[in-house]
Amino acid sequence: MKHGTLTKKDTQVELRFERRFAHPPEKVWRALTDSQELAHWFPARIEGARESGAELRFFFEEGAPGSGRISVFDPPRLLEYSWDGDVLRWESRPEGTGCLLVFTTIPGDRANAARDATGWHFCLDNLEAAVDGNPAAGFDKERFSALNAEYAARFGLGSFPAFLRSPANRVADTSLRIPGVEAYVFDGADGTQLTLCHAQSEATTGEQWQEFDEYLAVLEGGYVLTINGMEIQLGAGREFVVPRGARISGRFSAGTRTLHAFSGRGLVRLPR
Numbered sequence: 528m529k530h531g532t533l534t535k536k537d538t539q540v541e542l543r544f545e546r547r548f549a550h551p552p553e554k555v556w557r558a559l560t561d562s563q564e565l566a567h568w569f570p571a572r573i574e575g576a577r578e579s580g581a582e583l584r585f586f587f588e589e590g591a592p593g594s595g596r597i598s599v600f601d602p603p604r605l606l607e608y609s610w611d612g613d614v615l616r617w618e619s620r621p622e623g624t625g626c627l628l629v630f631t632t633i634p635g636d637r638a639n640a641a642r643d644a645t646g647w648h649f650c651l652d653n654l655e656a657a658v659d660g661n662p663a664a665g666f667d668k669e670r671f672s673a674l675n676a677e678y679a680a681r682f683g684l685g686s687f688p689a690f691l692r693s694p695a696n697r698v699a700d701t702s703l704r705i706p707g708v709e710a711y712v713f714d715g716a717d718g719t720q721l722t723l724c725h726a727q728s729e730a731t732t733g734e735q736w737q738e739f740d741e742y743l744a745v746l747e748g749g750y751v752l753t754i755n756g757m758e759i760q761l762g763a764g765r766e767f768v769v770p771r772g773a774r775i776s777g778r779f780s781a782g783t784r785t786l787h788a789f790s791g792r793g794l795v796r797l798p799r
Contacts, residue, residue: 529546529648530544530648530678530681531543531544531644531647531648531678532544533547533640533644533681535617535684536633537692539633539634540565540615540630540633540634540640541631541633542631542632542633542634542640542644542647543629543631544606544628544629544630544631544641544647544648545627545628545629545630546627546628546630546651546654546655547622547626547627547628548625548626548627548628548655549623549625549659550625550626550657550658550659551621551624551625551626552603552604552619552620552621552626552659553602553603554658555603555619555626555628555658556602556603556606556619556778556780558654558657558658559606559617560577560602560606560794562702564657567653567654567656567657567663568650568651568653568654568656568663570587570646570650570799571585571586571587571593572586572587573585573586574586577597577599578593578597578600579597579598579599579600580596580597580598580675581596581597582594582595582596583595583596583597583608583610585610585611585619593610593611594610594611595608595609595610595611596608596609599616603619603620604616604620605618605619613632613633613634613643614632614633615630615632616630616631616632617629617630618630618631618779619624620784624765627649630647630651632647640678641675641678641679641682641782642675644678644682645671645674645675648656648678649664649666649671649674652664652787665691666779667727668762669749669760669762672748672749672762672763672780673748673780675747675748675782676726676747676748676749676780676781676782676783677780677781677782678782679748679782680726680727680728680781680782681781681782686725686784687711687723687725687784691711691723692709692711692728693711694797694799695796695799696711696712696713696796697709697710697796697797698710698711698712698722698794698795698796698797699795699796699797699798700755701795702794702795702796703794704733705724705730705731705732705779706727706730707726707727707728707729707730708724708725708727708730709724709725709778709780710722710723710724710725710794711723712794712796716790718789718791718792719788719789719790719792720788720789720791720792720793720794721786721788722785722786722787722788722789723785723786723787723790724779724784724785724786724787724795725783725784726779726780726781726782726784727781728781729778729779729780729781730778730779731776731777731778731779732775732776732777732778733776734753734774734775734776735774735775735776736772736773736774736775737769737770737771737772737773737774737775738771738791738793739771739789739790739791739793740768740769740770740771740789740790741768741769741787741788741790742767742768742769742786742787742788743761743763743764743766743767743768743769743785743786743787744765744766744767744785744786745761745762745764745766745783745785746763746784746785746786747763747782747783747784748762748763748779748780748781748782748784749761749779749780749783750776750778750780750781750783750785751761751777751778751779752767752769752775752776753776753777754769754773754774754775754780755773755774755775756774771790774791
């Protein structure tokens with residue numbers, strides 16, 4: 528399995544990844560512990576003895592270093608250590624001439640689970656490349672945003688607060704006409720409408736002529752706006768003003784949350 532999974536563990540949650548290698552556990556172990564090998568894929572430089580009980584320091588190019596401690600060091604089978612409150616566990620199991628690597632981590636904050644899963648997914652992709660003798664993939668903001676939105680959708684994270692999701696403000700599916708997207712609408716005194724959308728899965732709007740001026744902001748995930756035949760990629764934090772009369776369509780990645788403000792009222796709520 529390439530994607531990580533999230534399970535409840537007592538009062539916390541656990542992220543779990545499984546990756547198969549066509550290499551023996553000893554080779555994978557070197558990639559997990561040797562400083563030169565770690566530089567190819569691990570997000571920080573680690574300083575400290577590689578032995579049970581050793582104190583560790585984690586360095587990035589900027590910012591204060593992190594700290595941790597090795598709790599289990601059993602080559603080439605099991606490695607476990609802490610890093611600023613998170614617990615990282617690497618278990619290698621022989622499979623024929625290769626091995627299965629099981630990586631688990633308990634995030635210090637459940638709210639960061641989707642972000643952490645995305646980051647470790649990238650790291651493990653680069654670990655595979657390093658063990659196979661291939662160069663690491665460069666950082667891709669668009670892919671990171673899309674993968675983060677996918678994990679948020681998989682884990683059921685990244686939703687609007689409950690008071691914004693009142694059934695009284697839920698947009699009727701027959702009005703929105705975007706399968707897979709939940710929307711909530713709020714009316715202004717001057718006739719404007721503010722709409723919050725959350726894509727539960729990948730979703731595409733049909734092409735239509737814009738009836739009102741629209742302000743669009745992407746809060747999380749990724750949204751592709753096609754306006755008059757031109758595609759515009761909008762990631763988290765991006766905004767765009769769509770003029771009335773434009774020919775538009777849109778595509779949500781799973782987990783994406785967007786805010787739309789219209790100069791007029793066009794959406795209808797669910798009947799109560």
